[in-house]
Amino acid sequence: MSTTGPLGRSSGEGRLFPLLTGAAAVLVPCLVAGIALVLWRESLLSIREFGFAFWRTSIWDPVAGQFGALPFIWGTLYSSLLALLLSAPVALGIAIFLSDLSPHALRQPLIFLTELLAAIPSIVYGLWGIFVLVPLVRRLEIATPAWLKGVPLFEGPPLGVGLLAASLVLAVMMVPFTASVAREILKAVPSAQREGAYALGATRWEAIRMALFYGRTGIIGAVMLGLGRALGETMAVTMLIGNNPRISLSLFAPQYTMAAVIANEFTEAADPLYLDALVEIGLVLFLITVAINALSRVLVWRVGRERTVRAGRPVPAAAV
Amino acid sequence: MTAVKIETRAKPRAPGRDEAKAEEPMILIEDLTLHYGDKPALKGISMQVPKNRVTAFIGPSGCGKTTLLRCLNRMNDLVDGVRITGRILVAGRDVYHGSMDVTELRKRVGMVFQKSNPFPKSIYDNVAYGPRILGTRSRAALDQAVERSLGSAALWDEVKDRLHESALRLSGGQQQRLCIARALAVEPEVLLMDEPCSALDPIATAKIEELMDELKSRYTIVVVTHNMQQAARASDVTGFLLMGELVEFGETPKIFTTPGDRRTEDYITGRFG
Amino acid sequence: MSWNRLRRKVVSGAVVAFCAAAVVLALIPLGFILFFVIGHGLPALNAAFFTQMPKPVGEPGGGMANAIAGTLILIGLAAGIAVPIGIVSGIYVSEYRKTSLASAVRFSADILNGVPSIVIGLFAYTTAVLPFQRFSAIAGGLALGIMMIPLIVRMTEELLNLVPPTLRDGALALGATRARAVFTVILPAALPGILTGVLVALARIAGETAPLLFTAFNNRFWSTRLDQPIASLTVQVYTYAISPYDDWHRQAWAGATVLIGAILTFSLLARAMTRRLERMHRP
Numbered sequence: 001m002s003t004t005g006p007l008g009r010s011s012g013e014g015r016l017f018p019l020l021t022g023a024a025a026v027l028v029p030c031l032v033a034g035i036a037l038v039l040w041r042e043s044l045l046s047i048r049e050f051g052f053a054f055w056r057t058s059i060w061d062p063v064a065g066q067f068g069a070l071p072f073i074w075g076t077l078y079s080s081l082l083a084l085l086l087s088a089p090v091a092l093g094i095a096i097f098l099s100d101l102s103p104h105a106l107r108q109p110l111i112f113l114t115e116l117l118a119a120i121p122s123i124v125y126g127l128w129g130i131f132v133l134v135p136l137v138r139r140l141e142i143a144t145p146a147w148l149k150g151v152p153l154f155e156g157p158p159l160g161v162g163l164l165a166a167s168l169v170l171a172v173m174m175v176p177f178t179a180s181v182a183r184e185i186l187k188a189v190p191s192a193q194r195e196g197a198y199a200l201g202a203t204r205w206e207a208i209r210m211a212l213f214y215g216r217t218g219i220i221g222a223v224m225l226g227l228g229r230a231l232g233e234t235m236a237v238t239m240l241i242g243n244n245p246r247i248s249l250s251l252f253a254p255q256y257t258m259a260a261v262i263a264n265e266f267t268e269a270a271d272p273l274y275l276d277a278l279v280e281i282g283l284v285l286f287l288i289t290v291a292i293n294a295l296s297r298v299l300v301w302r303v304g305r306e307r308t309v310r311a312g313r314p315v316p317a318a319a320v
Numbered sequence: 321m322t323a324v325k326i327e328t329r330a331k332p333r334a335p336g337r338d339e340a341k342a343e344e345p346m347i348l349i350e351d352l353t354l355h356y357g358d359k360p361a362l363k364g365i366s367m368q369v370p371k372n373r374v375t376a377f378i379g380p381s382g383c384g385k386t387t388l389l390r391c392l393n394r395m396n397d398l399v400d401g402v403r404i405t406g407r408i409l410v411a412g413r414d415v416y417h418g419s420m421d422v423t424e425l426r427k428r429v430g431m432v433f434q435k436s437n438p439f440p441k442s443i444y445d446n447v448a449y450g451p452r453i454l455g456t457r458s459r460a461a462l463d464q465a466v467e468r469s470l471g472s473a474a475l476w477d478e479v480k481d482r483l484h485e486s487a488l489r490l491s492g493g494q495q496q497r498l499c500i501a502r503a504l505a506v507e508p509e510v511l512l513m514d515e516p517c518s519a520l521d522p523i524a525t526a527k528i529e530e531l532m533d534e535l536k537s538r539y540t541i542v543v544v545t546h547n548m549q550q551a552a553r554a555s556d557v558t559g560f561l562l563m564g565e566l567v568e569f570g571e572t573p574k575i576f577t578t579p580g581d582r583r584t585e586d587y588i589t590g591r592f593g
Numbered sequence: 594m595s596w597n598r599l600r601r602k603v604v605s606g607a608v609v610a611f612c613a614a615a616v617v618l619a620l621i622p623l624g625f626i627l628f629f630v631i632g633h634g635l636p637a638l639n640a641a642f643f644t645q646m647p648k649p650v651g652e653p654g655g656g657m658a659n660a661i662a663g664t665l666i667l668i669g670l671a672a673g674i675a676v677p678i679g680i681v682s683g684i685y686v687s688e689y690r691k692t693s694l695a696s697a698v699r700f701s702a703d704i705l706n707g708v709p710s711i712v713i714g715l716f717a718y719t720t721a722v723l724p725f726q727r728f729s730a731i732a733g734g735l736a737l738g739i740m741m742i743p744l745i746v747r748m749t750e751e752l753l754n755l756v757p758p759t760l761r762d763g764a765l766a767l768g769a770t771r772a773r774a775v776f777t778v779i780l781p782a783a784l785p786g787i788l789t790g791v792l793v794a795l796a797r798i799a800g801e802t803a804p805l806l807f808t809a810f811n812n813r814f815w816s817t818r819l820d821q822p823i824a825s826l827t828v829q830v831y832t833y834a835i836s837p838y839d840d841w842h843r844q845a846w847a848g849a850t851v852l853i854g855a856i857l858t859f860s861l862l863a864r865a866m867t868r869r870l871e872r873m874h875r876p
Binding site for chain 2: 104190192193195196197198199200201202203206210213214
Binding site for chain 1: 609611612614615625626630677681684688694701702703705708709710715719739775797806830831834842852856
């Protein structure tokens with residue numbers, strides 16, 4: 001029996017092959033580390049100047065040299081979480097329909113259509129958002145009865161652009177992504193589980209509920225992956241959110257997100273502190289999305305492992 | 321015809337047993353034909369499954385015995401493109417009739433699968449699943465149902481101190497008995513068993529065969545098996561299927577010692593299978 | 594029917610209805626978007642769009658010829674970076690799948706996949722723009738290439754794993770070294786699938802805007818030089834969309850239509866290729 005050495009090769013094999021291919025492979029983790037390092041280095045000025053107060057201050061005034069990034073955290077979390085609330089049930093519904101309820105003939109065309117939805121570029125969503133969604137939201141805002149307008153949630157002039165428009169477009173963008181990962185999870189649940197439930201007299205929903213229970217960690221992972229996407233979404237958000245660094249509870253108020261401020265202000269930032277402040281925002285955005293992605297990956301893997309099949313990555317179309 | 325040497329357990333017959341044969345059958349199948357798409361899987365099957373007995377379906381792979389079993393609780397409904405003609409009456413009621421509620425049918429006709437499939441929950445929650453969806457809420461009633469079912473499945477003593485552990489930690493044989501308990505918890509009239517021992521070692525298998533013998537006094541049992549010796553040992557009535565047809569059906573001792581059809585004899589003596 | 598059974602049936606029916614409604618709900622924006630984009634974009638597509646440069650601010654007319662060429666150059670650069678690295682890495686991860694490096698690569702690829710594109714733009718800015726003090730097509734290509742790498746690595750690995758082990762065993766039994774077996778037997782078997790996947794990845798990054806904003810930047814003039822800022826369809830559409838000019842809005846719709854048309858074509862092509870592959874491998 002041959003033994004495998006540190007490079008994974010068996011004794012008696014050439015050294016060149018694993019070395020060369022390994023050299024290319026090692027670039028990938030190096031890239032991730034490199035990105036973290038570079039972001040860290042380029043934001044040092046801002047980190048040293050402001051420390052943690054950067055994230056507690058809410059005044060963002062580049063002209064006066066005041067940089068407080070709290071509005072961006074607020075806007076990012078508010079818009080993404082609202083979008084999550086709107087998109088998760090729909091995405092789950094789609095996943096359940098495609099895996100358990102759809103008539104056979106409809107399945108492939110519907111899957112294709114959801115993939116199409118996922119393939120539409122962010123800029124196109126933004127374009128559609130500006131010219132179609134924003135006027136619609138504006139009409140909605142105008143139509144809001146006066147008594148409702150008193151509530152902080154609905155305060156403000158009917159601009160159209162603002163948190164609501166951005167969250168809506170984010171929700172639309174998140175749905176196909178979350179739905180496809182959730183569908184893979186449901187597919188990985190052994191059919192014996194559903195059959196067991198049916199054989200005990202379960203209704204359709206009760207059997208599906210058992211499958212959902214079996215895959216619950218993976219489904220949470222799928223939802224988190226969708227959240228990770230939303231947090232980093234740039235173009236559609238910056239075109240619809242109003243780009244105002246103001247913390248507000250109102251759905252109608254223009255606000256700002258981390259990705260949007262970088263996109264908008266980076267090319268105009270002249271002094272080093274301004275630039276470094278923006279990069280620091282990028283660094284935190286990076287860390288947050290890495291953490292969420294790492295966590296959701298672990299969750300999605302667990303369901304795959306239970307089945308003792310190659311762990312949770314979506315199977316390419318060719319194999320299905 | 322050569323006498324075939326297969327051991328059949330001599331079953332002590334209680335007085336009055338012979339009248340049982342004249343009883344209404346638990347399951348009446350009339351000219352059942354099933355197609356997957358345009359391929360016929362069952363052809364014109366007719367039989368009467370007696371109450372409170374163990375009925376075995378035997379036959380080579382692909383002969384349709386599992387398909388036939390799954391017709392009895394309409395599990396074949398879950399497969400695309402299945403067409404069924406003929407009638408199946410369970411306790412006098414047409415199973416495929418429009419007015420039959422499938423979930424109720426499956427409560428009355430329970431099923432245990434080839435490979436045990438406990439839910440990823442505790443032993444208690446597995447057995448309590450059925451009663452819970454049927455509306456039983458009270459803790460006391462559920463406790464009772466769980467103890468009763470686990471007792472009937474000869475598993476109670478082994479798990480009574482760890483009811484809240486995960487069911488997945490049980491051994492293969494215990495998991496299968498758990499699935500039997502789970503099926504019994506909804507108090508069915510019929511218990512269908514699809515090759516229940518094929519994934520088990522001989523000791524676990526023997527336990528389950530013993531269980532079948534105990535359970536038949538309260539339930540009607542239909543078991544599919546590819547193990548002829550098991551059918552000979554454990555069943556009262558046997559049906560031999562070949563390529564979708566019911567070749568022969570009758571009392572187990574007769575089938576195995578003096579089969580009426582040549583094909584049955586060939587299968588039993590191992591000429592094919 | 595007992596009350597409990599009725600309740601269960603109603604709940605089950607409601608859930609089924611909800612799921613079907615969810616599907617319809619998701620398809621509505623899709624239809625909406627396609628309808629609007631194509632409805633506004635098709636009329637604005639004319640020969641001028643594909644052949645002319647943008648006109649100065651305020652003047653009507655002009656086109657996006659430079660932007661289209663720019664996007665093609667950028668995805669070419671990205672592919673040049675990502676395809677070799679991605680495929681070779683994929684080969685390593687597939688061949689030596691139990692090593693810790695392979696696990697690290699898989700993990701990093703998934704992480705990299707989830708990094709927001711604007712952050713990747715920041716990285717490319719620092720490494721390819723700052724040292725040379727200018728925006729360039731190469732910087733843009735680098736950013737897009739980094740985004741493509743994880744897609745290619747994962748896809749290559751999965752496709753290589755799908756090649757039946759009998760093929761590899763056959764090659765090795767004939768005395769081939771591991772490298773030879775991979776390059777002469779396994780990789781060619783997976784190649785059609787890999788090419789399909791590359792197409793799909795290209796379609797995905799062709800639609801990216803954020804990473805180009807401060808790498809390739811933009812260019813009003815025709816330029817194919819790699820060391821200069823270069824126009825791209827996505828950034829051009831963005832610039833026009835947020836401008837106050839109607840004519841520019843029209844052209845933005847046109848650009849979006851071209852984008853969607855290209856992505857649709859790539860997807861359908863990839864799908865057709867996958868179907869053909871499935872049919873070829875079926876016994």
